[in-house]
Amino acid sequence: MTTDDSFPWPWQHDFPPFYTLQPNADTRRKQEEAWCTLILSYCKHYKTHQLDVAEISAGPLFNNKSIQRKLATEHIVGILNVLSKKGHVEWLDTNKKSCIIMWRTPEEWGKLIYDWAKSFGLMNTVCTLYELTNGEDSAGQEFHGIENWLLVRALKTLQSSGKAELISLGEANDGVKFF
Amino acid sequence: MRRRGVGIAAIRNKGIAGEKFKNKGSELAEDQINQMSKQLESFQNNLQEFAAKHRNDIKKNADFRQHFQQMCATIGVDPLASSKGFWSEMLGVGDYYYELGVQIVEVAMATSHRNGGIMGIEEMRKRVSKSRGSKSAAVSIDDIIQAIKRLKVLGSGFSLIPVRGTYIVQSVPGEMTLDHTVVLQQAESTGFVTKDQLVTELGWDLHRADIALEHLVREGLAWVDEQGDTTQYWFPGLFHSIIDK
Numbered sequence: 001m002t003t004d005d006s007f008p009w010p011w012q013h014d015f016p017p018f019y020t021l022q023p024n025a026d027t028r029r030k031q032e033e034a035w036c037t038l039i040l041s042y043c044k045h046y047k048t049h050q051l052d053v054a055e056i057s058a059g060p061l062f063n064n065k066s067i068q069r070k071l072a073t074e075h076i077v078g079i080l081n082v083l084s085k086k087g088h089v090e091w092l093d094t095n096k097k098s099c100i101i102m103w104r105t106p107e108e109w110g111k112l113i114y115d116w117a118k119s120f121g122l123m124n125t126v127c128t129l130y131e132l133t134n135g136e137d138s139a140g141q142e143f144h145g146i147e148n149w150l151l152v153r154a155l156k157t158l159q160s161s162g163k164a165e166l167i168s169l170g171e172a173n174d175g176v177k178f179f
Numbered sequence: 180m181r182r183r184g185v186g187i188a189a190i191r192n193k194g195i196a197g198e199k200f201k202n203k204g205s206e207l208a209e210d211q212i213n214q215m216s217k218q219l220e221s222f223q224n225n226l227q228e229f230a231a232k233h234r235n236d237i238k239k240n241a242d243f244r245q246h247f248q249q250m251c252a253t254i255g256v257d258p259l260a261s262s263k264g265f266w267s268e269m270l271g272v273g274d275y276y277y278e279l280g281v282q283i284v285e286v287a288m289a290t291s292h293r294n295g296g297i298m299g300i301e302e303m304r305k306r307v308s309k310s311r312g313s314k315s316a317a318v319s320i321d322d323i324i325q326a327i328k329r330l331k332v333l334g335s336g337f338s339l340i341p342v343r344g345t346y347i348v349q350s351v352p353g354e355m356t357l358d359h360t361v362v363l364q365q366a367e368s369t370g371f372v373t374k375d376q377l378v379t380e381l382g383w384d385l386h387r388a389d390i391a392l393e394h395l396v397r398e399g400l401a402w403v404d405e406q407g408d409t410t411q412y413w414f415p416g417l418f419h420s421i422i423d424k
Contacts, residue, residue, distance in 0.1 A: 019406055
């Protein structure tokens with residue numbers, strides 16, 4: 001579902017000091033949290049999975065033209081580092097020029113899918129990944145239509161905790177069994 | 180020449196007259212008291228009748244409530260203040276400011292993480308109204324002021340800082356000196372102040388402005404913006420576009 005609905009900016013986006021790193025440690029922590037939340041909800045809204053730092057730093061997220069304030073690139077990288085510690089961001093290069101962004105971490109997706117599978121009585125049966133994300137049963141679920149790479153990563157977190165097993169069914173048609 | 184009234188009889192007469200006066204006096208006083216208590220009774224009846232008749236107006240109409248409150252205050256009764264007794268049983272309005280006070284505390288607590296405990300009174304009013312739901316009666320600025328005045332009695336650390344016809348609600352128990360209050364007053368209309376502004380508008384020297392602003396930053400009340408012409412000190416609690424979000 002793509003919508004043209006414009007993103008509902010939080011009040012901080014229009015708050016000039018939001019773009020200056022705060023000297024007070026407490027305030028800075030609040031500022032970082034607010035940036036983290038904003039970045040994740042922005043990416044979720046526009047279904048963005050990959051960020052190019054140079055590109056995004058020129059865009060509206062970090063650049064509010066109406067109040068002539070922008071977040072410096074070094075601070076953007078700093079915030080993305082915070083997100084990376086929380087498991088939402090993975091750098092694609094050592095220069096930190098681009099990254100993968102996941103508004104839910106693979107663990108969170110895994111739990112979501114597992115709880116759904118359990119409530120739907122899919123334990124101990126094999127279902128295909130396609131079924132899982134594009135079948136009628138999961139319509140309306142948040143993971144419906146999730147990208148394949150993210151799904152696989154989510155299921156792998158379940159696999160490592162013994163809650164699921166990924167099964168290759170051949171012809172690029174993988175399956176999964178929940179325990 | 181004989182002087183009159185020096186005999187025994189005269190003394191007795193005087194005594195009788197004095198007694199009569201006394202009797203008459205207490206009679207009069209009794210009359211007066213009777214009359215007054217009758218008046219008071221009828222007044223109370225009228226006020227009761229009035230309050231019962233306009234109960235809904237008192238609860239729903241902020242303007243009306245303010246007038247009723249004023250009227251009661253001049254004659255020394257405060258029906259909206261206590262939640263116990265005849266007024267609340269009669270009217271069911273005694274809880275009004277108590278309830279409002281609790282909601283004000285809730286709003287202050289819920290927002291303190293980002294405004295550090297200060298906000299404009301209009302924002303407070305909007306947030307309290309929101310938390311009461313659209314079905315309940317409109318809350319006026321005056322209601323907020325009344326409720327906060329009652330909170331003060333509890334020593335809850337709430338206070339109102341007057342700013343050119345409006346107020347800033349302060350719920351930080353931390354110490355606020357006059358200088359800090361004055362800085363907030365300066366920031367009320369725009370949401371921020373600069374050092375220069377304090378120097379030119381208040382006649383402060385730079386050192387005094389520095390100390391006040393540093394304190395407000397340290398307390399988490401002010402945010403620093405370095406991207407303007409000069410450093411600006413912003414107060415989320417006084418930032419106007421915050422109100423609608």
